[in-house]
Structure formats: structure tokens, C-alpha cells
Amino acid sequence: MAKNEARRRALADAGLDVLAREGSRGLTHRAVDEAAAVPAGTTSNYFRSREALIAGLVDRIGERLAPSEADLAARAGAEPSPELFADYLRDIVRRLTSEREVTLALFELRLESTRRPELAAVLGAWQRAGFEADVAFNTGAGLPGGAREIALFHYAIDGLLLDRLTSPIDPGTSTDEVVDALVAGLLPRG
Numbered sequence: 001m002a003k004n005e006a007r008r009r010a011l012a013d014a015g016l017d018v019l020a021r022e023g024s025r026g027l028t029h030r031a032v033d034e035a036a037a038v039p040a041g042t043t044s045n046y047f048r049s050r051e052a053l054i055a056g057l058v059d060r061i062g063e064r065l066a067p068s069e070a071d072l073a074a075r076a077g078a079e080p081s082p083e084l085f086a087d088y089l090r091d092i093v094r095r096l097t098s099e100r101e102v103t104l105a106l107f108e109l110r111l112e113s114t115r116r117p118e119l120a121a122v123l124g125a126w127q128r129a130g131f132e133a134d135v136a137f138n139t140g141a142g143l144p145g146g147a148r149e150i151a152l153f154h155y156a157i158d159g160l161l162l163d164r165l166t167s168p169i170d171p172g173t174s175t176d177e178v179v180d181a182l183v184a185g186l187l188p189r190g
Contacts (some may be wrong), residue, residue, distance in 0.1 A: 135147045
């Protein structure tokens with residue numbers, strides 16, 4: 001039977017909602033069926049195992065959090081500068097905070113990967129590919145900083161998002177201010 005890609009995405013979206021709301025222990029085929037309001041067994045028709053379901057969720061996270069072609073094109077013609085880099089980071093933070101459930105689901109998967117080596121392998125490969133794409137984009141766009149700085153920004157942005165999506169330590173400081181401070185502090189001078 002041919003699989004309906006729109007339904008597959010809808011099931012993955014429902015799975016991300018379940019994961020964000022219930023954590024990894026609450027992520028079951030039945031819970032996804034209920035969240036998606038589909039007949040029992042539908043999720044298992046699209047994702048035969050828990051591993052296949054999680055792999056589908058990882059793929060969907062990538063789709064939902066990817067920058068748009070318009071965003072990339074708008075920055076492609078701009079003059080490389082720390083300000084452009086900050087703009088790019090603000091866009092990343094905007095996408096991650098506007099897709100709150102997706103980002104929380106990603107954090108849940110990252111935590112679960114510490115206990116499940118097979119998930120760590122899938123998630124690790126996905127994260128390395130994203131990191132390499134960020135480094136390539138940064139280099140191709142002539143933006144300041146290399147792989148080391150990109151890694152530092154990943155660490156910083158992860159912490160910022162965990163803070164903003166849970167219990168902020170400094171809710172009075174805007175996220176844009178934090179991003180600007182990170183860029184000023186982490187990019188090489190000159």
C-alpha cells in the first residue's frame with residue numbers, strides 16, 4: 001500500500017506534540033494515534049517500530065526547523081559582518097522558539113539518547129550533518145568565525161533555548177540582547 005506523505009507528516013507532528021508534552025516514556029504508537037485523531041494502528045502502519053517512529057520524528061524536526069529558502073536567499077547577498085551573523089542566529093532562535101513543541105521534543109530526544117545508544121547514533125548523525133551544514137553556510141557566506149565558533153554558538157544557543165523554553169533566569173533581558181552579547185563575546189575580534 002502506498003503511504004500518504006501528508007498523513008505521515010501529520011503523524012510525525014502528532015508524535016512531536018506527544019513527545020514534548022509527555023516525554024519519551026509517553027511516546028507510543030497508541031498515544032500518537034490518539035493525538036492525531038486517527039484509528040488505532042495507523043501510526044504503526046507508517047512507523048513499524050519505536051525506532052522507525054523516532055527516526056521519523058527526527059526527520060520531521062529537521063523539516064520543521066530548517067531555514068526557508070527565502071531566508072537563506074535574503075542573507076546570501078548581504079555583506080558578511082558580525083551583524084549579519086547575529087541576524088542569522090536570531091533567525092535560528094526565532095525558528096526554535098516559534099516551534100516550541102518541536103524544540104522541546106528535540107531536547108527530549110537528546111536526553112533519551114543518553115540512555116539509548118541506537119538513538120544516540122541516529123540523533124548524533126543528524127546533529128553532525130546539521131553542524132556541518134552550518135559551518136558550510138557560514139564559510140560560503142563569508143561570515144566571520146569557523147567550526148570552533150559555530151560549535152560555541154550551538155552550545156550557547158542550546159542553553160539559551162533551554163532557558164527561554166523552561167524557567168528563564170533573566171526574563172527581563174530580551175533574547176535579541178542575549179544573541180547580540182553572544183556574537184560580541186564569541187566571534188573572533190578583527
